[in-house]
Amino acid sequence: MSLQDRTPVEPDVGVDEDGLDYDELEALLDGRVLDREDHVNAEGFVIRPDEVQQVLSTLKEEAGFDHCSAVTAQEYDDRFESIYHLKKFEDPTQELSVIVPTSKDNPVSESAAPVYDTADWHEREAYDLVGINYEGHPDLRRILLPETWQGHPLSERYNQTQPQVVPLREHANPLEEDHRGDGEDADTMFVNIGPHHPATHGVLHVKTVLDGEQIVDLDPDIGYLHRCEEQMCEQGTYRHQIMPYPDRWDYTPGGLLNEWAYARAAEDLADIDVPEYAQVLRTMSAELTRIAAHMLAVGTFGLDLYGDFTVIFMYAIRDREVVQNLLEDLTGQRLMFNYFRLGGVAWDLPEPREEYLDKVREFTADIPDRLEEYHNLISGNEIFQMRCVDTGILPPETAKSYGATGPVARGSGIDYDLRRDDPYGYYDELDWDVITEDGCDNYARLLVRLKEVEESAKIIRQCADLLSEWPEDDRTIQSNVPRTLRPDPDKEIYRAVEGAKGELGIYIRSDGTDKPARFKIRSPCFSNLQTLPVMSEGEYIPDMVASLGSLDIVLGEVDR
Amino acid sequence: MSSDHTSPADSTETKSTREARMGEGVDDRFNSRLREAFGSSPFILTKFDQFMNWVRGSSMFMLQFGIACCSIEMMHTYAVKHDLDRFHAGVPRASPRQADVMIVPGTIVSKFAPRMKRVYDQVPEPKFVIGMGSCTISGGPFQEGYNVLKGAEEVIPVDIHVPGCPPRPEALVYGVAKLQERIANGESSPVVVKPYELEEFGDLEDDELVEHLADQIDAEDLVMRYNWVDSP
Numbered sequence: 001m002s003l004q005d006r007t008p009v010e011p012d013v014g015v016d017e018d019g020l021d022y023d024e025l026e027a028l029l030d031g032r033v034l035d036r037e038d039h040v041n042a043e044g045f046v047i048r049p050d051e052v053q054q055v056l057s058t059l060k061e062e063a064g065f066d067h068c069s070a071v072t073a074q075e076y077d078d079r080f081e082s083i084y085h086l087k088k089f090e091d092p093t094q095e096l097s098v099i100v101p102t103s104k105d106n107p108v109s110e111s112a113a114p115v116y117d118t119a120d121w122h123e124r125e126a127y128d129l130v131g132i133n134y135e136g137h138p139d140l141r142r143i144l145l146p147e148t149w150q151g152h153p154l155s156e157r158y159n160q161t162q163p164q165v166v167p168l169r170e171h172a173n174p175l176e177e178d179h180r181g182d183g184e185d186a187d188t189m190f191v192n193i194g195p196h197h198p199a200t201h202g203v204l205h206v207k208t209v210l211d212g213e214q215i216v217d218l219d220p221d222i223g224y225l226h227r228c229e230e231q232m233c234e235q236g237t238y239r240h241q242i243m244p245y246p247d248r249w250d251y252t253p254g255g256l257l258n259e260w261a262y263a264r265a266a267e268d269l270a271d272i273d274v275p276e277y278a279q280v281l282r283t284m285s286a287e288l289t290r291i292a293a294h295m296l297a298v299g300t301f302g303l304d305l306y307g308d309f310t311v312i313f314m315y316a317i318r319d320r321e322v323v324q325n326l327l328e329d330l331t332g333q334r335l336m337f338n339y340f341r342l343g344g345v346a347w348d349l350p351e352p353r354e355e356y357l358d359k360v361r362e363f364t365a366d367i368p369d370r371l372e373e374y375h376n377l378i379s380g381n382e383i384f385q386m387r388c389v390d391t392g393i394l395p396p397e398t399a400k401s402y403g404a405t406g407p408v409a410r411g412s413g414i415d416y417d418l419r420r421d422d423p424y425g426y427y428d429e430l431d432w433d434v435i436t437e438d439g440c441d442n443y444a445r446l447l448v449r450l451k452e453v454e455e456s457a458k459i460i461r462q463c464a465d466l467l468s469e470w471p472e473d474d475r476t477i478q479s480n481v482p483r484t485l486r487p488d489p490d491k492e493i494y495r496a497v498e499g500a501k502g503e504l505g506i507y508i509r510s511d512g513t514d515k516p517a518r519f520k521i522r523s524p525c526f527s528n529l530q531t532l533p534v535m536s537e538g539e540y541i542p543d544m545v546a547s548l549g550s551l552d553i554v555l556g557e558v559d560r
Numbered sequence: 561m562s563s564d565h566t567s568p569a570d571s572t573e574t575k576s577t578r579e580a581r582m583g584e585g586v587d588d589r590f591n592s593r594l595r596e597a598f599g600s601s602p603f604i605l606t607k608f609d610q611f612m613n614w615v616r617g618s619s620m621f622m623l624q625f626g627i628a629c630c631s632i633e634m635m636h637t638y639a640v641k642h643d644l645d646r647f648h649a650g651v652p653r654a655s656p657r658q659a660d661v662m663i664v665p666g667t668i669v670s671k672f673a674p675r676m677k678r679v680y681d682q683v684p685e686p687k688f689v690i691g692m693g694s695c696t697i698s699g700g701p702f703q704e705g706y707n708v709l710k711g712a713e714e715v716i717p718v719d720i721h722v723p724g725c726p727p728r729p730e731a732l733v734y735g736v737a738k739l740q741e742r743i744a745n746g747e748s749s750p751v752v753v754k755p756y757e758l759e760e761f762g763d764l765e766d767d768e769l770v771e772h773l774a775d776q777i778d779a780e781d782l783v784m785r786y787n788w789v790d791s792p
């Protein structure tokens with residue numbers, strides 16, 4: 001913990017006018033860099049597996065890399081490799097990959113968890129799926145697969161047809177074994193929340209130990225929806241077979257935002273340009289899904305706080321239906337759009353265009369009124385405020401260390417939004433604001449979402465105007481993309497977009513075939529959920545439920 | 561009993577029992593339209609079974625049970641606009657013990673299947689299951705995944721499958737209506753083909769895997785064993 005409290009001495013080491021100066025960074029690391037690799041997004045420093053903590057803490061303390069986006073683990077023919085994707089919250093275009101190779105027969109590498117709290121879960125995932133052991137990790141056990149699983153499914157030797165045995169035991173009857181702790185008169189009680197529980201937003205299992213009504217210990221148990229998304233994407237061809245899967249990561253629907261994450265990574269990997277007209281279409285439709293996703297977050301948050309299917313939920317669904325109709329007209333589906341293609345989008349606006357754009361404008365014009373309703377109903381409601389203000393506190397430093405992004409980070413006052421900081425699409429041409437709130441509590445996170453809906457509406461309105469004025473002979477929706485994409489072998493890229501829940505990143509490594517050799521998803525919910533114990537330990541159990549609601553996780557994306 | 565008791569046959573005109581009972585001026589309750597519909601008898605004759613089936617189909621308590629993407633469309637089906645309540649399939653119940661229909665909306669993976677089986681077992685009889693989406697039919701888009709069950713029917717019996725990825729709310733409503741029809745006709749769910757059962761670890765056949773796990777799992781622990789090779 002002491003590491004993150006110190007303020008960086010000189011955050012600007014290794015930075016010059018045009019971004020990072022990798023030579024200076026290498027010099028800073030004082031001979032610990034064995035080799036340098038060139039990834040499409042950043043340079044990679046290869047280091048020894050027993051110097052991970054030293055290197056990373058130097059980079060964090062002295063070079064200002066305070067954001068560890070993700071840890072990618074993969075197996076090559078001759079080695080295992082963990083990649084730490086580092087960034088700065090200040091400026092996410094300054095990226096650096098730290099590559100840690102380990103040998104095949106003894107894949108042990110030092111854990112980064114003491115440096116970045118977020119590495120805790122990411123390394124557990126890497127251990128679970130690929131089979132790298134992290135030395136010095138506080139709690140290295142499986143995270144997505146059941147504890148009794150045999151083998152590591154993304155490693156090369158894994159046999160998918162071998163039988164598996166999965167026990168039911170974590171789901172102990174709370175009344176049977178309700179005293180945990182030392183000694184006879186320990187008066188704590190163990191409670192299972194989930195995996196089937198109305199307040200867990202799907203199939204999350206939270207193991208809690210209570211002392212009276214207060215939480216002493218909390219351990220989110222995930223993996224009840226781990227449906228092998230990474231494996232599915234590694235089996236699909238770049239051009240067409242991967243795109244349907246992103247829709248199913250964040251299905252609230254963050255669909256188009258997720259598709260954009262894949263599209264952006266793959267386009268940069270294979271050098272595909274996207275026509276401007278398609279970028280506007282993408283921006284507009286993606287923001288529509290953001291509204292739908294935030295509406296669901298608000299609706300289910302109301303559901304968590306007041307119980308049962310009451311008015312807030314119904315209002316939210318009412319508004320979502322409008323968005324979903326718009327999206328259905330555009331993409332042909334209500335939820336699983338599959339609308340983006342590499343190099344553009346699948347088709348143009350539905351005819352008659354003007355009528356459709358009018359509908360869109362009408363919807364955005366209604367938004368302020370509708371938000372007024374939400375503010376009257378929830379954020380202005382005294383009871384609601386009592387539940388949310390000053391509960392689930394997440395201090396900004398902790399949020400950064402856990403890699404929290406999206407509305408969760410912005411609710412803690414961290415001014416981080418990839419749409420502005422690492423621009424893509426048409427965002428940098430439009431006029432909108434990044435919302436931040438300083439409350440750091442459940443209330444702030446809700447306010448951020450409500451206000452972001454308004455900003456999204458602004459973006460959509462501008463896009464609609466652009467689209468109706470767009471010259472008719474310049475409406476290219478897709479650039480020329482070869483039928484089969486085969487990016488050059490050993491090209492690696494990590495690219496992220498601002499999904500509905502935060503930084504949604506994709507790492508792809510190509511091996512010269514038409515399918516990715518490694519496809520890793522950096523899910524914002526996965527990192528955000530890690531902050532739940534920090535927000536809830538010592539608090540009351542109903543506040544934990546509120547915090548969980550305000551984190552707005554979606555299990556499809558947490559588990560992938 | 562005594563001679564001054566007049567029998568109906570003595571009166572000047574023959575009245576039916578009903579007319580005699582009702583007398584003049586009383587409103588003609590028995591000649592309601594319902595009566596016409598039923599014919600001469602004021603009683604409905606039905607089998608108790610049939611009646612119960614009709615009742616069951618007309619008042620279904622759904623289990624609030626969300627798994628994956630399909631549950632988003634399921635929520636829309638419950639909420640405004642599609643409002644499943646109109647079809648006597650009411651408000652979702654949070655506890656399986658209060659529910660009698662379980663909609664399974666999503667992908668089932670190895671870690672969740674034993675829990676789902678447990679939830680299913682907690683629903684009191686008679687119970688019905690609607691499989692929503694391709695995932696509950698075959699594993700859907702994730703069929704080839706190392707962790708994904710090839711359909712809900714490997715674990716619990718399913719009465720109605722609603723195809724789609726996800727099915728539109730209208731499709732789910734149709735599925736619910738079909739289920740009601742089946743229930744009213746007294747049709748029961750099909751037999752499960754290859755169920756994965758919850759069994760005690762000690763009862764598993766001894767093989768390499770079981771031996772390997774013996775020190776991690778107690779003999780009395782409930783486990784589910786997946787034989788992926790046998791999956792369709």
Ligand code: SF4
Nearest residue numbers: 629666693694695725
């Ligand atoms: S059928 Fe499709 S929408 Fe439904 S849970 Fe499966 S993947 Fe998701």
